[in-house]
Amino acid sequence: MEKVYDPKSFEEKWYNIWSEQQLFKPSGDKTKETFTIVIPPPNVTGALHMGHALDNTLQDILIRWKRMQGYDTLWVPGTDHAGIATQIKVEEHLKKEHDKTRHDLGREKFLDLVWKWKEEYHQRITSQLKKLGVSCDWSRERFTLDEGCSEAVKTVFVELYKRGLIYRGKYIINWCPRCQTALSDIEVEHIEKQGNLWHIKYPVENSDQYLVVATTRPETMLGDTGVAVNPKDERYRELIGKNVILPITNRIVPIVADEYVDAEFGTGAVKVTPAHDPNDHEIAKRHGLPSIVVIDEKGKMTGEALHYQGMDRFQCRKELIKELEDLGYLLKVEDHLHSVGHCERCSTIIEPYYSDQWFVKMKPLAQPAIEKVKSGEIKFIPERFARIYLNWVENVRDWCISRQIWWGHRIPAWYCECGEIIVERETPTLCGKCGGTNLKQDEDVLDTWFSSALWPFSTLGWPDNTPDFQRYFPTSVLVTGYDIIYFWVARMIFTSLEFTKQRPFEYVYIHGLVRDAQGRKMSKSLGNGVDPLDIIDKYGTDTLRFTLITGIAPGNDIRFSEDKVENSRNFANKIWNAARFVLMNLQDFKIEDLDIHSNLTLADKWILSRLNTTIQNVNKELERFELGNGAKEVYDFLWNEFCDWYIEITKPRLYGDNVKDKKTAQSVLVHVLTQTMKLLHPFMPFISEEIYSFLPTKKGYLITENWPEVDDRLIRPEIERQFSYIMEIIKGIRNVKSEMNVASKKDVEAIIVTKDKGVYKEIIDGEIYIKPLAGLKTLVVKEEQGEKIEKAVTLVVSAGEIFLPLSGLIDLEQEIQRLNKEIKNLDFEVERIQKKLENPGFVQKAPQAVIEKEKAKMEEYMRKRSKIIERLQELKG
Missing domain, CATH: 3.90.740.10 (Valyl/Leucyl/Isoleucyl-tRNA synthetase, editing domain)
Structure with missing residues (x-):
């Protein structure tokens, strides 16, 4: 591995490898359960913005996770023709470059120009999505105006018209005098x-x-x-x-x-x-x-x-x-x-504007769409958005579907001079009423949302009963923003139930907006927009993805700031350096030496337990669509437990002469690093794949590796509790030494007093970690305090009391001030919990387990407070 984390050196490389090896394609293995997502199609002439980056990162996390879990996964990419937006851009270009209007060119030539424009700019948005690392099956890419989607649009229009659910009439619509x-x-x-x-x-x-x-x-x-x-x-x-x-x-x-x-x-x-x-x-x-x-x-x-x-x-x-x-x-x-x-x-x-327009009667389509959500067959995440959806569907109005532009699906309706309207999928040659042949097609095109409403099934080949439609429909999850629940989500449900008799998806995962650091909506007028490609160029894709996912909760807006980006980049650096350390200390280690069940130390048992608990927690959070919480579980384990604690603890064994101990430490390091790269992969796919490629445990590509399974034999709550005592003691002593300006490497004496015999033994067992990591010369563990310890710093921890006789090393008055400050902090915590427990709203709504936990915390704070007051009296007395 390179010494310095440089995402530019491997991110594009890995995307190209995954693509060339066709690793984004579904397996087609019919023994596997399917998991399907269709991408919310971005505008074909658009550019990647932070909303796209968030939306597609969420989808990619889900698809990579399910792929590793062994599902037959399909993520269908595609773009939307964006009728009005695209036509305006081309018209502006035509006016600026040639001083002409679309009417000067005529319909056919103008549409030729738009298609050329589409081909040019389509590559921009798709290349930007690839830059984000999305693992779509690009061989199945769709476009709302492609032949298959167009056939689906005509089929639905004609069928709805023949059923009396599409009609033409005068109505008030929103009209743009500029766009006409x-x-x-x-x-x-x-x-x-x-x-x-x-x-x-x-x-x-x-x-x-x-x-x-x-x-x-x-x-x-x-x-x-x-x-x-x-x-x-x-x-x-x-x-x-x-x-x-x-x-x-x-x-x-x-x-x-x-x-x-x-x-x-x-x-x-x-x-x-x-x-x-x-x-x-x-x-x-x-x-x-x-x-x-x-x-x-x-x-x-x-x-x-x-x-x-x-x-x-x-x-x-x-x-x-x-x-x-x-x-x-x-x-x-x-x-x-x-x-x-x-x-x-x-x-x-x-x-x-009052004009002749085409409409869909929505009321007859609404009831099945209401029932599917009320019955839970279609679930909104978070659930509160189901109420928003239902409120709109229950009060739905007819949908104006005609647009007075040229770019789009032209309405398949022809007018005869006798007044007859002919609606067919194919161009008619004569009027069935009068036999006339002078038929004129409607000039209007369909609302872009009409073709988007068919997206979950038209992209899979409907109206033909294709193998893809048979296998991958209904889809599994739709990921989208809350701003288009009315305009897109509801209409997909309407059309799918009407034409396929199936729900289009099981889950609708709603995310919020990406706002700036002040909570404002990003916009051109405010000048506060952030180009995701700029962030990728400066920090890398993994950093951007982790920034977007950190702290996110379904349905809630997120704030984007440079500070958060820096934190994510620091996390990537931390992982990189930890992986390099492990790989540099695998001399003479072979894969056959891997053994995580024998010769384990307390620290080995602890990190293996924490690893499996983390796998368990990440699974739970992802199943609940709490992707931000899942990312935090991985972050906390990698940064706080693996990097800051376990790696430090293993250094003496790696550098020592005991071959057996060294092999065990290497085995655990390799195993934990391998498993955490798997956990990290959906969130940060590039750095995880790069690190994995250097590990002796690699079997192929990480993207197609098996998702980590929980090994219940390795989950040891008692070990985790014991090690939490040890870490609290070490951190407490380090903090005091820092506050007292005692050099971190200066040897200090420590006395720990605990009246719990079980805890007493656990601390004795942990002495081998406490002394070197806390910088202690001697450590004495007692079940009774015995003689009064003069002029010592006192710490109250969960395991008992720590006394640091630092006579000559500390200022007595400074220590008294520190203890008074700690009492003040504990008083604040006690008062906060008391107010919570006296609040009827909290007591009535909170689960009993939560209330008991708050009471236990208050008791612990009170215990620590009394011990500190006692120690203050000793120092003063």
């Missing part, structure tokens, strides 16, 4: 903006009265077809059923009663503009009010807007307000902070 297309809710970014609330007088017909409506969008009043009030609002009860005269237009519109109206907001009277507000559209349907479109698809006023025709919507607002003020209709203007929807792609303010 409908947008899904997730493509709309809501931004708080300081605006105004204009109060406008609407005269009541044949009366001196008037109603006052308050609006944030006065330009839409030109399309009003009614005014609504709450039927329980006493102020307006007598006006219900009457009419008002719409200012400027002089249109007569009715006053209707509708419970949707919030009597507390504004004036309690709401202008109803059915063509420009989804809630107004629903009110209009309930009361039979017509819809009048006054803003067109480009954000300009239509002919229905009278003399404002052709004017930009915001210019119209200014002019209209001035006219209302001049005519005496504008009562007042208030400042008003409200949320304004913007196009996620181009930041244009979106317009609710």
Whole structure:
């Protein structure tokens, strides 16, 4: 091994070896249980960001773990065509480089250009994923617009249409005047903006009265077809059923009663503009009010807007307000902070737009999707996200699936001059109603989420009953962020249950967002984004992965900081140096010499017990999807127990003349290092594979090695307890020597007093470790204190009391101050636990075992406190 940890020297090397050896491919062994993940497809023209890095690290941990456990694992990679995002990028490039629009090129040539763009940028995102170490089966890579996925999309569309679950109709949708297309809710970014609330007088017909409506969008009043009030609002009860005269237009519109109206907001009277507000559209349907479109698809006023025709919507607002003020209709203007929807792609303010669109009826699809989650057949991790999912599915609305762009799955619907709509998978040649041949295909494409909704089964070959579909579907786990539960997770469940009659996955593992060190969302506007490739270039992939996984809990956001990266890099260095030490001390060691059951010392038994306990704990945490806890178990064992303790303890045996002791120490070191590299591999695959390649125990590649099995014979709780006493004594003496400025190598005397005969023997057995590691000249262990020990530092530990007669080496006053400080710390801990135990909320909710543990801790603190007070009196007296 190289002297210095340098990830650049081996990370790319190992990824290439794994790929060339086809180690990411499933075994296909039908005697094995399958474990399948389909990657949440990144945008084909996108770039790796921290969210991708976290999401794919989590998936890779799961797939590597299951692969080592012996499952027939398949991780299907792929990319999404990202209709609007990709088209915008290509259009911007076309405008900048050639000063042309897509319409100048025409549909066919423009799509040729987008495909070339896709091929160029597709390699970028996939190479970045490979840089992250993802062990996908790249031979099965899919693309939402590839032939197989496209066939699945057409099949689902046609089937849903024939079942009456897809229809075409007029509805209010999110519309971007810049992108010239409908947008899904997730493509709309809501931004708080300081605006105004204009109060406008609407005269009541044949009366001196008037109603006052308050609006944030006065330009839409030109399309009003009614005014609504709450039927329980006493102020307006007598006006219900009457009419008002719409200012400027002089249109007569009715006053209707509708419970949707919030009597507390504004004036309690709401202008109803059915063509420009989804809630107004629903009110209009309930009361039979017509819809009048006054803003067109480009954000300009239509002919229905009278003399404002052709004017930009915001210019119209200014002019209209001035006219209302001049005519005496504008009562007042208030400042008003409200949320304004913007196009996620181009930041244009979106317009609710009334137009012909294609929709999926969601209610008939919802019930099976509700039942699968309620029954536990599909499980959300953490469980709280099931409630979020159910709340949306139980209140689901029809899904607008048409988009007015060219890049995507073109809707398989053709229109005949006779008015017939023909929906088929293949292009029809004539109209079945009139026999006409002049058929025109719908210009729109499907929402990108439509093809993504089929991803778990379309990627495996459906609608054909392929071998992959038969073997690897349903998939095992979906790993994704909480922000797309509505838009993706739910729709995959809908479509899978409807078309395959099976759940798409068993578990939905939800993770949070990666935020900056201050807890802010990473964004271009804040300039706080961190490029994962920069971190990889500087620190290595393993360091980035471990930083992202450390401390993570399912569903919770994580904070990313340079300090955490440094800590992970230090951990990698620690592992590297420990492995080098072991390998440098294996002279004359052969694999046949490996023996971890004979001639074991107390330290050997302890580290083997801790190793197997750690394997047990890591398994438990990974099974619960607590991947962060699993990583911490590996970290704590490697850093604190193996590196800091066991390696130090074995040095005298490795450097000594006793061949048998040396062979045993070497055996245990090799075994523990081998097993911990296996445990580490899912989290830090490159460094673990590199170290493993130098071990005498290696059998092939670590990536396909067997996951460590727990050896119950080696788990010794009593040994672990005994060694915890020994470590506490050593750490206590070291800390005191450090506080007292006693040189670490200076020999010191120590007296340990314990009244427990069992503990007494355990400390005697541990003397061989305590003396050298604590830097003691002599160690006396007593069951009774005997004569008073003058001017000694006192430590109270779990095993008893430690006295360090340091006369001439310490300042007596300094020791008294130290003991007073320790009493203060113990008082704080006692008070903290007392408050917890006096809190009814804690006592009622906490398990009895937890309460008893807190009580035991308080008793231990009280015992230590009384001993320290006793010792203080001795020093002072």
